[in-house]
Amino acid sequence: MAMAGAIISLIGAVFLFLGALGVLRMPDIYNRMQAGTKATTLGSILFLLGLGLGHFHKVCICKTIILVLFIIFTNPISSHALARAAHYIGIRLTKKTVLDKLHEEDREELV
Amino acid sequence: MTIITILGFLLIIIGLWGMLTRKHLFRIILGFSIIDTGIHLVIVSLGYIKGRTAPIFDADLSPIDAINRIVDPIPSALVLTAIVIGLAVTALMLVYVIQMHRHKGSLEISDYEELKW
Amino acid sequence: MIKRFFSLIFVVLLALVFLPLVTEIKPLSELGMTSAKYAEDGAAELGAANLVTSVVVTYRGLDTLGEVTVLFITTAGIGFMLRRKTILPEKKRRASEILKSGTSFLLPLIILFGVYIFVHGHLTPGGGFQGGVVIASAIVLLMLSDINMHPDHNILNWLESLSGAFYVIMGILGLILAGGFLDNRFLPLGEFGKIFSAGAIPVIYSLIGLKVGAELVGILNKLGREDK
Amino acid sequence: MILTIIIVLGILMLAAAFMALYLKDLLSAIIASGAISLMASVIYIILAAPDVAMTEAAIGSGLTTIVFLYALHLVRKKQEDKHD
Numbered sequence: 364m365a366m367a368g369a370i371i372s373l374i375g376a377v378f379l380f381l382g383a384l385g386v387l388r389m390p391d392i393y394n395r396m397q398a399g400t401k402a403t404t405l406g407s408i409l410f411l412l413g414l415g416l417g418h419f420h421k422v423c424i425c426k427t428i429i430l431v432l433f434i435i436f437t438n439p440i441s442s443h444a445l446a447r448a449a450h451y452i453g454i455r456l457t458k459k460t461v462l463d464k465l466h467e468e469d470r471e472e473l474v
Numbered sequence: 475m476t477i478i479t480i481l482g483f484l485l486i487i488i489g490l491w492g493m494l495t496r497k498h499l500f501r502i503i504l505g506f507s508i509i510d511t512g513i514h515l516v517i518v519s520l521g522y523i524k525g526r527t528a529p530i531f532d533a534d535l536s537p538i539d540a541i542n543r544i545v546d547p548i549p550s551a552l553v554l555t556a557i558v559i560g561l562a563v564t565a566l567m568l569v570y571v572i573q574m575h576r577h578k579g580s581l582e583i584s585d586y587e588e589l590k591w
Numbered sequence: 592m593i594k595r596f597f598s599l600i601f602v603v604l605l606a607l608v609f610l611p612l613v614t615e616i617k618p619l620s621e622l623g624m625t626s627a628k629y630a631e632d633g634a635a636e637l638g639a640a641n642l643v644t645s646v647v648v649t650y651r652g653l654d655t656l657g658e659v660t661v662l663f664i665t666t667a668g669i670g671f672m673l674r675r676k677t678i679l680p681e682k683k684r685r686a687s688e689i690l691k692s693g694t695s696f697l698l699p700l701i702i703l704f705g706v707y708i709f710v711h712g713h714l715t716p717g718g719g720f721q722g723g724v725v726i727a728s729a730i731v732l733l734m735l736s737d738i739n740m741h742p743d744h745n746i747l748n749w750l751e752s753l754s755g756a757f758y759v760i761m762g763i764l765g766l767i768l769a770g771g772f773l774d775n776r777f778l779p780l781g782e783f784g785k786i787f788s789a790g791a792i793p794v795i796y797s798l799i800g801l802k803v804g805a806e807l808v809g810i811l812n813k814l815g816r817e818d819k
Numbered sequence: 820m821i822l823t824i825i826i827v828l829g830i831l832m833l834a835a836a837f838m839a840l841y842l843k844d845l846l847s848a849i850i851a852s853g854a855i856s857l858m859a860s861v862i863y864i865i866l867a868a869p870d871v872a873m874t875e876a877a878i879g880s881g882l883t884t885i886v887f888l889y890a891l892h893l894v895r896k897k898q899e900d901k902h903d
Contacts (some may be wrong), residue, residue: 436700440693444735447687476618477822478862481829483609485836485855487602492840494598500891504839504852507883511859514875518866523619528867529642530716531634531783541622541630544642548626550868551646555658557874558720558803561883562665565810568890569669575894643870708873716869724877731885807882814889 368417375409378402392454393446400442407434478519485512499571499581503564510560514553521549638780639713639789647718648792648799652762652773659755659802666751666806673813686736694736701729709800713789719796723803730808734815742812751805758798761791821865828858845891853884 385398408431415427485508492505522545527535529544575581622630629646639645647655709722730742761773768777775795781788835858838851856879863872 433700436693436697440690440697443687443689475825475866476613476616477825477829478866479616480613481825481832481862483606483613484833487606487609488833488836488840490605491598491602492836494601495595496840498845500845500887501840501848503887504848507852507879508836508839508855511855511875511879514871515859515862518863518868518871520616521619521868522866523621526867528716528869529630530869531640531642541627544622544630545867546619546622546626547629547642547646548651550643550871551651552654553868553871554643554647554720554874555654557871557878559658559661561807561878561886562662562810564883565814565886566665566668568886569672569814572890572893573672581894641870643868717873718870721870721873721877724874724882728877728881728885811882811885811889814886814893 364419365417368413368415368419370413371416372410372413375406375411375413378406378409382406391456392449393456396442396446396449400438404434404438475519475522475524478522479516482512482515482519485509485515488512497582497584499574499583502583503567503571506567507560507564510556510564514556514560517549517553517556521546634783637775637789637792638783639792640783641713641715641718643716644713644718644792644796645789648712648795649773649775652795655799656758656762656773659758659799662803662806663751663755666809669810669813690736694732698729698733701732702726705729705800705804709797710793712796712800713792719799720803722800723805723807726800726804727807727811731811734811741815742808744809744812747805747809747812751802751809754798754801754805758795758802761795761798765791825862825865828862832858846888849884849887849891852887853880856880856883 379402382399382402385402386395389395389398411427411430411434415424489505489508489510489512492508493502496502496505526543526545529547529550535543571581574586578585580586621627629642629650633642633645633650634640637645637649639648705722705725707722708717708725709719712718712722734741763772764777765774766772770776773795775790775792778790778794780790787793832855835851835855839848839855842848842851856875859879860872860876863869863875
């Protein structure tokens with residue numbers, strides 16, 4: 364069981380590393396944010412589950428599952444709010460972008 | 475942990491340097507909050523004893539042999555209250571800055587020369 | 592330039608003051624007398640598993656009372672200075688649908704977490720201050736997701752005053768029924784390590800949590816509402 | 820191992836302190852000062868003081884940053900009104 368936990372944690376760590384690499388390599392802020400959110404969400408979920416499996420104990424597993432649920436709920440919402448704010452203060456997209464739906468809705472959003 | 479004490483003193487010195495030399499009022503308050511963090515680090519690091527655990531009793535730590543196994547709880551308790559007060563004082567100073575800006579419209583400390591000699 | 596030079600001299604002098612402190616201080620090898628007494632008798636006397644909590648709430652309870660007073664005065668000062676409202680009609684951007692529905696789902700969870708932290712203050716790390724801050728951050732999330740929503744000023748004031756008053760009443764009850772001001776032993780100590788234990792410590796810490804939470808929400812509310 | 824972590828965190832904290840004092844953009848400076856508190860809370864965990872670590876992480880890096888940002892928002896808004 365400890366072995367399985369260690370392997371799952373290692374896979375999670377690989378995803379976290381890929382997320383960090385994506386933050387360094389992506390062309391504009393939105394792509395970077397996507398890499399930094401998607402990869403790290405999966406990475407931290409796997410890491411926590413592996414940690415819970417490694418120290419196999421009823422309380423420990425329950426705590427890591429609660430932590431995973433919190434990450435699943437909060438991480439997408441916060442990165443969505445960040446990306447929206449970045450769009451509204453006028454940070455430009457990379458030149459290869461083909462579609463920008465938020466820009467079209469921008470006008471009628473003002474209250 | 476002497477290295478953390480040194481780190482705390484360095485943060486105090488950097489914060490004080492910032493408070494003395496920076497012109498912008500927000501930077502002065504940032505320097506104050508850096509000093510705050512440094513002082514908390516110094517106090518907590520003085521209460522640490524090598525190889526001991528946190529002062530919370532559970533299945534592993536019974537109250538009987540606690541005296542040989544826990545770190546000093548008093549610095550933790552003091553810093554706990556100091557952090558909350560630090561937030562309140564920072565908020566109060568920021569409100570002062572907002573008020574000063576409302577009267578004079580400037581955030582540079584060199585523009586406030588009523589008390590200059 | 593001359594001012595910068597004097598600042599440099601001042602900072603170097605301060606560093607020279609700190610230098611002997613760093614070199615002379617020996618790391619602690621055992622607890623001091625006060626701490627040793629707390630560590631020996633704290634668990635049996637007060638029945639709280641978290642020794643920091645028993646120091647904050649009971650042994651040094653007067654300090655905490657003073658600290659809460661400082662917070663109260665600060666909040667009053669901020670409210671006094673920001674009382675003039677500049678009313679500017681302004682276009683504001685509504686928060687997005689995802690943030691709104693996410694907030695309505697997350698808000699009870701975060702508040703529950705804050706209550707958990709201050710109710711378990713005598714068993715696990717955490718307590719009134721941390722729980723109050725978590726609740727205040729939940730209110731900030733609410734303020735961000737709904738621009739026109741602001742917590743009611745009167746309710747905050749009442750909550751703060753009532754919890755402060757009950758905190759002092761708890762202290763006086765300790766003075767009358769048990770050993771001294773803010774003594775927690777007028778309620779039964781209960782079984783060590785359970786949630787209903789440690790006498791009045793959970794009650795007092797919950798009151799502190801409510802008071803700190805209400806005060807921090809008040810500060811943020813005044814700073815955030817001012818431009819409305 | 821723990822000594823390495825402390826040294827890395829310490830260097831990062833000192834760098835963040837200089838960033839908070841010398842960065843041109845005030846917003847970045849405020850966020851750097853929040854990062855100092857976040858790293859300090861990791862150090863408190865190493866120093867076996869979990870209560871202080873929780874408080875520092877919640878107040879120092881959370882609420883203090885929010886208060887600074889609200890104040891910055893108020894001040895910037897006044898300046899924009901003046902320029903109009």
